[in-house]
Amino acid sequence: MEANVNPLAVILVYFDSKGDRLLYRYPYQTLGQTEVASEEQRKSRKRNPFAVAHMDDLLQAPTQVQGQLQGFADEVLLALFAVKPQLCNQKFELKLNDVRFVSHPTLIPYKEQRAGAVANPSSTTAAAKKQEMLINIVFALHAQASYSIVKCYHELSKRLGLALKFEEQRCGYLTEQMAQMARTYDEQQQQPLERTLELIAERCSLAQALRSIFHDLCTTGLLSTSLNDNLTLCFCLPAKAHQLHKKGSTVDPETIDRCLRALKPYHGMLLLVDFAELLDCVPPTGARMLWQLVDSYNPLISLQSMASNADLSIEHVYKLVSHLVYWAKATIIYPLCETNVYVIAPDAPLHTKSHLVEKFSARFAGMSLFEVISDFSLPTSIGHLTTPLQQPARQGILAQMVIWMLQHHLLMQLHTYVQFMPSEDEFGDSASCSNQLRGAASDDEDADEDEREHDPGGSMLSMSSQPLPVPTVSIGGHRRDVSEDQSSVASDNIVVQPSSSHKSNFSITASMSTDNCDSLDSMEDEQKLKELLHVFGEADRAAIRRIPASANVDDLSLLVKLYQMGYFKSEHHLEEIMYFENLRRSQLLQLLDKFRDVLIIYETEDPAIASMYNTK
Secondary structure, eight states: OOHSOOOEEEEEEEEEEEEEEEEESSSSOOOHHHHHHHHHHHHHSSOOTTTTOOHHHHHHHEEEEEEOOHHHHHHHHHHHHHHOOOGOOOOEEEEEEEEEEOOOEEEOOOOOHHHHSSSSGHHHHHHHHHHHEEEEEEEEEEEEEHHHHHHHHHHHHHHHHHHHHHHHHHOOOHHHHHEEEEEHHHTTTTTTTTHHHHHHHHOOHHHHHHHHHHHHHHTTTEEEEEETEEEEEEEEHHHHGGGGGTTTTOOOOOHHHHHTOOOOTTTTEEOOOGGGGGGGSSOOOHHHHHHHHHHHHTTTTTTTHHHHHOOOHHHHHHHHHHHHHHHHHHEEEEOOOOOOOOEEEOOOOOTOOOOOHHHHHHHHHHHHHHEEEEEGGSSSSGGGEEEEEEEEOHHHHHHHHHHHHTTTEEEEEEEEEEOEEEEEEGGGHHHHHHHHTOOOHHHHHHHHHHHOOOOOOOOOOTTTTTOOOOOOBBTTTBBBOHHHHHHHHHTTTTTOOOOTTTTHHHHHHHHHHHHHHHHHHHHHHHEEEOOOOOOOOSHHHHHHHGGGGGOHHHHHHHHHHHHHHHEEEEEEEEHHHHHHTTTTHHHHHHHHHHTTTTTEEEEOOOOHHHHTTOOO
């Protein structure tokens, strides 16, 4: 797959009123002996010089050998790519045998067209034709190249045409380069074609730029080419560039777009290269804003925080981060914190001869990659690997090692997702089996449920599937008994009796008033509970009513709110729910624990982010 990304050749075709010429191609390979003989036989034939090559000759000729374009004479390529004006300024694609040619032919007016008007109005059409030239920069690709790769090369050809058009209208750059190439051809008619092309590359900066572009596409997929020492052309071939960080992966622009569309303010950014390498991906005009973002960069904070620190809008931060991700300079993460859960990536290159082993030891002296990463054989949070007694320096080193392993795609983060799945009556058997699998301490859980029913402020059960145990919630530093609560309430209702003669009547009146208020409150709560439960189906209501927490208006209101927002469909992880609903992690975990009979939680990677690095 990697070979299909690289171009086979780049070809420059020029056409104006004086005729057409193939002025440059790179690389140029000498034809083999058999091809030379057939070429001589072809030249010995007496044919119309204006006739194009016969299609049978093209179909029988070999087109590529070991990733290089061969078997096409220059006049054949010229006949194919000197297109008519009707085909200009649009995509041109041609598949011939096992080679696919793609370009964007561009019509470019001469600089003289802008200098003055045409002297004779009657010859406007003829003068316009003379003052236009066609430039066609063609990339030869493997026929098996994917649609995304072909689209990228077409975009590059289009950008080159627009850049040359700008320079031609600014200073006549293209006219001067074409004339220099034509003169070199005329001077070197008796020399081998390879020597002529080498001499063109020495004399013409445009040929040098095309040669540099070809090499950059084959090595890194990242271009930062200067045309005429004035215009900088920046371009990225994602399918090639992302292989620098994860060999063998093929990331197409559509996959990156899906990831970037899922970008949220709570996400973070992780740089994959040094700061010095960031300027290669932006033109000089965008460098200032990029450095504003880099100055506030921190993998421990969110994009929203970085935008605030850099005094940039979140929209500008999105654009800058998206650009860095597209250019394989950064990746999207969730900001590092103690509750983040990581596990070894399934395709991590962890073998004894991996170059990452020595690279890790060089970065962290005295540390073994296998020893460190073994802690993440099972999903583990950073908080579980640290203790309060550890020195801060040790915790900082652990964070740096996690960052290093994320940069080299050795770890992936797992998020907790929630699915609403009530136990319906007709599935009673399966529900009972599910309840039996919840844990070995079912009796203890039932006892704690009874306690929570009378003591909403009591401590909460911690779930084994959560990143970290839920902190114990207490009131006043200790757990209060039901009798204590009742006695405290009773003591609050004690009033001073005015006299012995009115003692009985006053007590009865106060008691009746309190009972009426409690009755009204209970009726209002009951009515509100019914309204909240009305959003569920009949079977779902029955399952929820069996849960003690459903009698609490606040708990049920939060459950219904999250349910109606669609958070319980396994599509939103806890961090996203916390951000958009302004909830603390402890609040959300307590709710999930109280309604664990109808809410199923599981941990998996974020599909939008993981899709970039799970492609082959």
